[in-house]
Amino acid sequence: MPQKRVSLRINGRDYTHEVEPRLLLVHYLRDMIGLTGTHIGCETSICGACTVMLNGEAIKSCTVLTVQADGGEVLTIEGLGRAEELHPLQEGFWECHGLQCGYCTPGMILAAYQLLLRHPDPTEEEIRRGLDGNLCRCTGYQHIVDAVQYAARKMRESK
């Protein structure tokens, strides 16, 4: 299979690799970069477990080719916060019990990240609608909504 050279900035670091043109971005992130915090849950862009930020927009990395992301900037869950300084969303999910098995969580957090970029002060309805591209089978979503509200509050306060 012919290879194509791609260069991406991922979580602030630059990477260049030769990849198969059909290589999915999620497999590139997981298998070649070793960032396994991005998960695969459905392969059809429904569940959102693979959500990452690409050039400032939340995308489903299970249906994006790596070559489509060439030259782009990617943010994954590993780049969002640090142990000693969690992102307010990570903190919110922890404080509000916004996760159980944790599998949907990285994607859910990144979808919420985009939501808060667009709506810093969302209503509950806006949060629920904004997260419709991400499925969680454990929590019933209520604590996730609480977590996003917690983060929104905290981010507004720190501005």
Next chain:
Amino acid sequence: MPISKLVGARVKRREDPRLIRGLAHYVDDIQLPNVLHAAILRSPYAHARIRAMRTDQARRHPGVVAVVTGNEIRDQVGCVPVASQNPTLRVPKRYVLAVDKVCFVGEGVVVVVAEDRYAARDALDLIEVDYEPLPVVSDPEKALASGAPVIHPEWPDNVAFRFDLKQGNLAKAFKEAERVVKQRLIHQRLAPIAIEPRGVLARYLPGEDELTLWSSTQIPHILKTQLSVMLKLPENRVRVIAPEVGGGFGSKLNVYAEEGLIGHLAIKLKRPVKWIEGRRENMQGTIHGRGQVGEVEVAVKKDGTILGLQYRVIADIGAYHQLLTPGIPPLTGLMLSGAYKIPALAIEVTGVFTNKVATDAYRGAGRPEATYVIERIIDRVAQELAIDPVKIRQKNFPRPKEFPFKTATGLIYDSGNYQGALNKALRLSGYQGWRGEQRKLREKGRYLGIGLSTYVEICGMGPSAAMPAGGWESGTVRVEPTGKVTVLTGVSPHGQGQETSFAQIVADEFGVPLDDIHVIHGDTAVVPSGIGTFGSRATAVGGTAVFQAAQKVKEKAREIAAHLLESDPEDLVFSESRFSVKGVPKKGVSLQEIALEAHLARNLPKKMEPGLTATSVFEPANFTFPFGAHICIVEVDPETGRIEIRKYVAVDDCGKVINPLLVDGQIHGGIAQGLGQALLEEVVYDEEGQLLTGSLMDYALPKAEDLPRLELARTETPTPVNPLGVKGVGEAGTIGSTPAIVNAVVDALAPFGVTHVDMPLKPEKIWRLCREKKERRAEGAG
């Protein structure tokens, strides 16, 4: 008894830091050098003979290391196990890859192993299989009809098993009945859909003759035993690790063909092999839940007193049994009297083979079906007799002083106050006010419905005598020489949060900070023994084992302390992680100092073994029976069929609560799945056994927008079954919610003459129903 500081507190989870940063390791996140990737070719036919296979091209594909068919390994890998003591059970052989014939869409036929996952997947397309299609039985009722094609020719028909239960004088009950109410009910098939699909990674070390298998499983210890049988390996050479597991809901409470197959391939190829299930495979090949069609009939008096109940049900088993398949429908039978006194019962369960994937335990496993039957029929009776659904329930509840309460099905409900939970739910929901609102809105042509469900469920599984594969659980507590505490548990949490709640139990017992405790689970080489996480048993059984192990450790520590302090053990008091002599607080020794002494073992009481560790295996004497009352208020728009949930109140009683935050989370998630069944979810196969809901684009899971804000409250009735008083809460939300929602919708549509609607209550179905009823009325009037 120390003053409890952590048990009962809303402690945030200790599991979360790794999960919110993407640092946890699910099966697919584990990287082993030299690993191979497996992909499985699956049957596109529901029922077909395999006439021939051509795999040469696949074998020659670059990167392909092996291509293996069912016939090649039929004698090397044992069949998929089923655990059941039902004497009527018929067990067709289920090979890990199909041999000669396939019996459902998605059954594994050929496995390809390659250097990377893309190559393995590519090679699947190069395999040719000649199938000779056979007649298909998809519908379980048709499968029972005479002349239906027989799936397994070893037997004359498609009956998989029977289970009957009869108690009391049913004939008399129906003779004395002032009213008999009958209803046919369908419990549609559901897909559990853990967001992490299944996955298996196996590594065999030939020198050590050791197989390590990482699997996304709820039952690592049971899997270890079963794998050793399937692979004919001595059990002490098999190690199973359940790493981070991304949800289960019963779908990973099993021993699957792929676990045996991938283990076998790792041994044969002497290289690690990984298989990660795709979502389409998951919909086709991982167990489904529910799948029952039944007819219930109750005998009642005019005042609503239930005299007797009869239920005939056909359970759709699928083509083969999985581990607990035959055990699920009987649970429905056992729980059919619900929260009511029903003196006479008869239950007939018929398990039926169909050309579909197996049904097995999905959250609630048999109890949602039972609860739905009894909660729907009691509402039907209330409607027929024009009694308020609250009053009819109250009339038939056992009183608190009647507990332990023996049901006609032979169970003994441990403790309960059903009226108490209902009263609280009525108060919190403003029930009477909503009845007034309903009348007002009806006059305006708006349709509000109020639905109740007063459920009781069976969990804390369970006494071993009543379980197919052991009902005990193990816990080990070890105080390390530095004073840190290690807890090993045989349960296998995958989202429930027992790394936190078990630490709370031990922290209170020892008076040490939570951060000094580490809970380990899911590794059969580290945790000496265990059963696993299912049946809402982990805290009631596993938590008790941990609690008792901690108590044993503390008793040993007391003896060491007494020896060191030259005092009588009885004269010591324990406070803030320190034993001291009564009245002489300065004369004392800390748990950490005791642990160090126990390990150094230079100054221990005579004949005492060194170390400060203890294991306890807890065998519960009974199940536990959580209960509660859910009230759901809906408004239905007959013009669009849309159902809006205006209010949802859940009052649940799961006995003592260790961590209210976790309990709320379990209830929320449970209700979401119950709502999914009521309103959205449905596995659909066509007549040819083709799965029409084969992806998440076709199978509707509840999204954030589909759920209302849930209002939760609790009553607390401890169980006498274990010393913690905890009952279990993993499935209660699912069990309680489904009938509350359906009852609400039926109540809303009562003015249309609707008495029942089968799930899922999709807008189209509701719209059609309303139209049909209206038209019929117009015709009648005309």
